[in-house]
Amino acid sequence: MDSSNDEAVDIIITNVVATFRTRCHLNLRTIALEGINVIYKPEVGKVLMKLRKPRITASIWSSGKIICTGATSEDEAKLGARRLARCLQKLGFKVRFSAFKVVNVLAVCSMPFSIHLVDFTKNNRPIASYEPELHPAATYRIKNIKATVQVFSTGSLTITGPNVQNVATAVEQVYPLLFECRKPLCK
Amino acid sequence: MSSRVCKTCGGGDIDVDQARGSAVCTSCGSVLEDNIIVSEVQFVEGSGGVSSAVGQFVSADGPVKAPLLGSGFHTSVGKESRAQTLQNGKRQIQKLGSQLQLNQHCLDTAFNFFKLAVSKHLTRGRKTEHVIAACLYLVCRTEGTPHMLLDLSDLLQVNVYVLGKTFLLLARELCINAPAIDPCLYIPRFAHMLEFGLKTHEVSMTALRLLQRMKRDWMHTGRRPSGLCGAALLVAARMHKFRRSVKDVISVVKVCHTTLRKRLTEFEDTPTSQLTIDEFMRVDLEQECDPPSYTAGQHKVKMLQLEQELTKKLDEVEGEISCYKDEIENELEKSRPKLRGIYAAYSKEIAPENEEALSSTSEEADGEDMELQAASEHLTQDFLSQVIQEVNERQDKRQGSCNPEVESENKVTHLSTIQETLLNTASLCLQETFHTLENSGMENKVDNPMEPSGELDLEGIDDQEIEKYILNEKEVEVKTGLWMKQNAEYLQEQKEKEERINKEKEQGIYKEKQKKKYRKREQIEASTAEEAIEKMLEKKKISSKINYDVLRDLNTGAGSPSPLSPDPPKGSSAQKRLSRRRRRKTSDTNQDLAANATIMGKRFRHLISTSPKKKTPAQSIQVEPAVTIATHSTEPPDSVPDAGFTPSAALPPAEEDEEEEEEEEVEKECVSALQLVGDYGCEAEEEEVF
Numbered sequence: 068m069d070s071s072n073d074e075a076v077d078i079i080i081t082n083v084v085a086t087f088r089t090r091c092h093l094n095l096r097t098i099a100l101e102g103i104n105v106i107y108k109p110e111v112g113k114v115l116m117k118l119r120k121p122r123i124t125a126s127i128w129s130s131g132k133i134i135c136t137g138a139t140s141e142d143e144a145k146l147g148a149r150r151l152a153r154c155l156q157k158l159g160f161k162v163r164f165s166a167f168k169v170v171n172v173l174a175v176c177s178m179p180f181s182i183h184l185v186d187f188t189k190n191n192r193p194i195a196s197y198e199p200e201l202h203p204a205a206t207y208r209i210k211n212i213k214a215t216v217q218v219f220s221t222g223s224l225t226i227t228g229p230n231v232q233n234v235a236t237a238v239e240q241v242y243p244l245l246f247e248c249r250k251p252l253c254k
Numbered sequence: 255m256s257s258r259v260c261k262t263c264g265g266g267d268i269d270v271d272q273a274r275g276s277a278v279c280t281s282c283g284s285v286l287e288d289n290i291i292v293s294e295v296q297f298v299e300g301s302g303g304v305s306s307a308v309g310q311f312v313s314a315d316g317p318v319k320a321p322l323l324g325s326g327f328h329t330s331v332g333k334e335s336r337a338q339t340l341q342n343g344k345r346q347i348q349k350l351g352s353q354l355q356l357n358q359h360c361l362d363t364a365f366n367f368f369k370l371a372v373s374k375h376l377t378r379g380r381k382t383e384h385v386i387a388a389c390l391y392l393v394c395r396t397e398g399t400p401h402m403l404l405d406l407s408d409l410l411q412v413n414v415y416v417l418g419k420t421f422l423l424l425a426r427e428l429c430i431n432a433p434a435i436d437p438c439l440y441i442p443r444f445a446h447m448l449e450f451g452l453k454t455h456e457v458s459m460t461a462l463r464l465l466q467r468m469k470r471d472w473m474h475t476g477r478r479p480s481g482l483c484g485a486a487l488l489v490a491a492r493m494h495k496f497r498r499s500v501k502d503v504i505s506v507v508k509v510c511h512t513t514l515r516k517r518l519t520e521f522e523d524t525p526t527s528q529l530t531i532d533e534f535m536r537v538d539l540e541q542e543c544d545p546p547s548y549t550a551g552q553h554k555v556k557m558l559q560l561e562q563e564l565t566k567k568l569d570e571v572e573g574e575i576s577c578y579k580d581e582i583e584n585e586l587e588k589s590r591p592k593l594r595g596i597y598a599a600y601s602k603e604i605a606p607e608n609e610e611a612l613s614s615t616s617e618e619a620d621g622e623d624m625e626l627q628a629a630s631e632h633l634t635q636d637f638l639s640q641v642i643q644e645v646n647e648r649q650d651k652r653q654g655s656c657n658p659e660v661e662s663e664n665k666v667t668h669l670s671t672i673q674e675t676l677l678n679t680a681s682l683c684l685q686e687t688f689h690t691l692e693n694s695g696m697e698n699k700v701d702n703p704m705e706p707s708g709e710l711d712l713e714g715i716d717d718q719e720i721e722k723y724i725l726n727e728k729e730v731e732v733k734t735g736l737w738m739k740q741n742a743e744y745l746q747e748q749k750e751k752e753e754r755i756n757k758e759k760e761q762g763i764y765k766e767k768q769k770k771k772y773r774k775r776e777q778i779e780a781s782t783a784e785e786a787i788e789k790m791l792e793k794k795k796i797s798s799k800i801n802y803d804v805l806r807d808l809n810t811g812a813g814s815p816s817p818l819s820p821d822p823p824k825g826s827s828a829q830k831r832l833s834r835r836r837r838r839k840t841s842d843t844n845q846d847l848a849a850n851a852t853i854m855g856k857r858f859r860h861l862i863s864t865s866p867k868k869k870t871p872a873q874s875i876q877v878e879p880a881v882t883i884a885t886h887s888t889e890p891p892d893s894v895p896d897a898g899f900t901p902s903a904a905l906p907p908a909e910e911d912e913e914e915e916e917e918e919e920v921e922k923e924c925v926s927a928l929q930l931v932g933d934y935g936c937e938a939e940e941e942e943v944f
Contacts, residue, residue: 100734101725107737109744157724181545184475185434192431199435200403201418203476220475221547250472250545 078238080231082173083138087148089131089155089162098127101158116151123147127155134170141169141231171227174234178222178242180249187218187248207244209237216241222249260286336372339382343368346386353409354390354401364393370428380420383410388421395432400443402480404508437465437479437486444483447506453494461490463535471524472545473517481509485517493531520546576640 095114099107106115114127121143126134133151138144148167156162184205188197195218197205204217204225214228214237224241228234258266265281272294277287296308344365351361367389371377377385387406394401403421407414425432445458464486468474474482484507491498500511507514521527523546526534725733738745 100737101730103725107741109741154724181472182475188434193426193429196422196426197434198418198422199476200478200480201415201422220472220545221551 076176076178076238076242078174078176078226078235080139080172080174080234082136082171083141083144083169083231084134084136084171084173085138085141085144085148085167085169086132086134087152087167088165089133089152089160090165091131091161091163093127093129093131093155093160095127095129098155098158102154116154118147118150118154120150121147123151125151141172144169169230171229172231172234174226174228174231176224176226176238178224178245178249180246180251181220181222182218182245183248183250184218184220187244190248191244207241209240212236212240218245260284339372339377340369343372343382343386346382347390350386350390350406350409354394354405356390356393356399356401360390360393360397360399363396364389367392367424367428367430371424374427376424376427384412384417384420385424387412387417388424391417391421392425392428392430392432395435396430398433398439400439402440402508404480435479437474437482438462440479440483441465441487444487444506448487448491448498448502450491450494450496453496457487457490457494457496460493460535461486464489467524467526468521471521471526473520473524475545476547477517478509478513480507481513481517483507484509484514485521488514488518489521523549579640 095107095109095112098114098116099105102116104117104119108115112128116125116127117123118125121138123135123137123144125136125147133148135144135148135151138147145167149164152162152164184197188195188205191207194209195205195207202217204219207216207218208214209216212228212233214226214233216237217225218241219225222245224238224245226234226237228237258268260266260268260279260282262284263279263282265279267280268277268286269280270277270287270290272290272292275288275290275292276285277290278285297305298308299305347361347364347368351364356364364386368386371385371389387410391401391403391406393399403414403417407417410417424430441458441461445454445461450457461483465474465482468482468486484503487507488498488500488503491503500514504511504514529537
């Protein structure tokens, strides 16, 4: 459906979350004291390190597990993660880069029409849920690709999924359903 | 139950006397049945001549509670946990429901939802309060009562979103589609609370009309229904000449006054607001509006477009002005006195100063880089300052023009952003170019391709930049000092904790932090799925409230002494945890049947040979075997094959089935008997129990 449309819908990836392991124990205090742009949270037991080049914030635990957030593409996430590992290597830890996995991808997308949420929810009963008292968007959970799409009445969508491919598939799946319940613009 | 033919004489005439409960043949007089069980209602005359039916009502749900006459003052002794949970839930539902003024039918439905939830284990890990509130709200939604989630959260003093989460989960798991909330449902309720007296109905109708109009104008999607109701009621009240201020409405409707005001302004934007009261009541406009957030978005887009056009014009004008400027400068230079030498010297002095200023912002280490970067930044700064100057000049020229001030401000901000971006991009570009050159040298030396073992692939990583992230020694010291100061409290706490632990260790009292030790589950090795299930069932603990000893005693033929050893006979490896938990080994039942007879004596042997930890039950049970062996020896074989079939049906939920438990116990006996057989080999002595 998307391909047959004249105006292509832009899916903008805003956040990619990835995790990896360094397979060695990290001394958080050393990292905190010898690194610039580092925040140490001893109560929680982690260190936040921010990189500039791919704009990335990483949470580092002493077990060697690291979570990277803030990247805008999967490749960028990987590059950032490697950069981070290199930085830790330079600080003196025997870092090995293993088990890199992109865990979550968040993307936004805008439809050129507004959507009648009540109709949309009625047509897609168990999969879609809309609770105006709690959240202004209708939530559409696609089980097989494990993606969640939040549909706002203005036509903007927020999609979260385990990787970029799934996100694209989710948009394609949802598009025809949204198209049915669209609201034609008068002004 | 009609016995038609008499057995002795063959006569068909049989008299059944209900009072005596007997069936007698009228021809030969032989009594065919005695003590017939009759299902009739009997009446008894009570005090004052009132006749009442004999018997008790028994509830359909839950196990039958034996009526305790006189001696029973504790009502929930010996009840299963499930029944207790349900009873507790019912009580809480009644309590909450009465506060919300829900009728009995709704409460019953809510209780049904609760039962479903409990059976699906949705109450685990959640507060019962929350689950009950969710059940009640679900009923409210399905019945269409004007109750909001906010009301429930008010009563319980719980965050709305927490309740909402539970509610959503419940609706999803129970596959119940709650119909969407219609704000029209709330109108009568709020109207009543606003006290319009006799005219309440009229005001409600007007408010309803307004609401429907709002719906058509797309104001209601994505908004809280209570906010819309509030706005509609306010306008309706004013239309009917009731003075209700925003404050009154807010206190009833429970939204913020900003929200209400916003709704009113949105409504104002619609063409319906232009109609007079009479017109509104009569006429319904055809045209529908866009949702307000959409129009806001459009507005923004328009503003952006305007900005872009203006910047374009700006550029054009700047181009013109720069031409003029060049010409003017040329003229000036010609006319300037030639003190170039001195000025050149001055200009050189200025340049390094600028460089330093610039380099302090960027943290470059290389001299070359610095100079080049500084030069580029200087140039860009120059250009931009010129541009800004020109803009200012233009503004001065056009003071009397119709350019709005906002636009000029926008332009200035726009320019400053341009400046920043230019600087950033310039610095980045330069850095990149230099670092890629250096990198190509670095990479050849340090080349670790990423192997599956986890070596770090350094491609595309410039070490230079990364080294910037690491502080040198002096800086480390400074930072250490700062950090120590900042986190002094935390460090103090840690010290105290350590001291405490050391003291306790010395005293020998020290307890390791009580971590929940999850016993490692043994890996179940099984060749087929069935075997795996059987083994899992063995190990799985089903109910802790059963007194296994008693049960075993009931059933024992062969198995009396064996339950005494709650610990496994030494040497049994497969059943390490032969505790009081039951186990099912259906595959062994057949073997056990055969071995049963020979085992009887051995049990007793075993009792003597090992020292069972629980001796008192042992002694008490010893007396029984003599009596029970004969009668019960036949029972185990019968019940065991049944047990063989039931385990599959009686997986987790069937905790309340006592029959199963008995069968379980029998199986267990057989199992442990087998164990004994395995352990003690063939001590085949038919020792008789005394």
